[in-house]
Amino acid sequence: EAGVTQSPTHLIKTRGQQATLRCSPISGHTSVYWYQQALGLGLQFLLWYDEGEERNRGNFPPRFSGRQFPNYSSELNVNALELEDSALYLCASSILTGGGYEQYFGPGTRLTVT
């Protein structure tokens, strides 16, 4: 079974530009989560999509947005990039099992803003 995939692996942008990151969940998973892991910091929850709808978002400004497609893949868009947006962006897909949500993470996209 294929795991969660993310593209691109690395992305270099300049300040003020827009970045688009992509995620394909595990087959059968309908929920996708996005997290940011800045250097030296813990993972921070960004967004949760389920069945094509944004269900919740973390404490991030509106320039972080995304969408989920009918095939449950997802896109994260970061507008007006700032230097502090440089981080590893992780996508996870999940499935409900016995009342808990196991999240399976992809390898991440490393975004560098110069």
Added chain:
Amino acid sequence: DAKTTQPTSMDCAEGRAANLPCNHSTISGNEYVYWYRQIHSQGPQYIIHGLKNNETNEMASLIITEDRKSSTLILPHATLRDTAVYYCIAERGGGADGLTFGKGTHLIIQP
């Protein structure tokens, strides 16, 4: 989500059982205990989760105290590949809040 407290780092000899403690004294009745690990620069890996009962899978065992205020993750036969940061997370089962990752425990397996 309830706050969890873990030791910053731990060492364990290869082949021995690694026991990683976690305190979650403010956990509420509908919060599960999840364990994930992250090997340097990779995405976190799900290990195990539980609500009240002890749980075991092919990777590890999870022991939750009766009052649910603490838990222990047990890796029965640690290998060098188990060196990673281990995160204990208390989170509601609905998935709505995302996972709150703290600083975790850096487990170092010594040869």
